[in-house]
């Protein structure tokens with residue numbers, strides 16, 4: 001049974017990756033896909049509809065002004081987080097295939113959706129548009145292992161779509177962190193202290209980009225480092241936000 005499933009999934013992989021089917025939906029293999037997903041699968045994606053206004057943490061009820069408990073007790077240095085989807089099925093798998101297997105076609109619909117979402121957002125409030133997009137840095141060792149930094153890839157796409165410059169050389173990750181999920185809040189922040197270094201002057205309004213916002217602790221440290229270097233407003237953009 002499992003052998004059969006594995007064979008089937010290899011077949012699907014071959015089909016999805018072959019040039020011939022470049023126009024098919026990556027989820028259901030339908031042929032009428034836009035940016036890699038058909039309309040039905042696109043509508044099935046878990047939209048992060050109700051969320052904390054600061055960190056985008058999914059909330060169980062509608063709230064236009066409320067922040068989550070963590071943002072209320074310890075307000076983050078960033079002003080807002082924009083993450084259109086919840087990090088759950090099938091978004092988690094799509095991002096995983098992209099990040100760990102380099103299968104970019106799985107992230108394409110999410111990147112295009114985030115770009116559209118941001119375009120709409122800045123049409124109604126152009127004064128909030130950032131002057132620079134900064135991808136969350138990856139330690140150079142990990143970048144070498146993976147071959148690319150997905151945050152840079154996403155930053156580049158958003159830069160093209162929104163006509164905002166991006167730079168991967170303004171901030172550097174100095175060392176690895178222990179996996180954040182294993183740690184409590186205090187330990188998480190301590191784990192990240194002194195982790196990042198900013199180079200040169202930065203503009204007043206910056207967007208920090210990552211694939212997923214998990215605990216928000218990394219975004220807090222990055223935003224603090226950018227604000228210490230002169231930024232006045234840092235917002236966070238991501239494809240997805242974990243439910244908690």
Ligand SMILES: [Zn+2]
Pocket residue numbers: 025026027028029030037038039040041042
């Ligand atoms: Zn589909």
Ligand SMILES: [Zn+2]
Pocket residue numbers: 052053054055056057067068069070071072
């Ligand atoms: Zn929050």
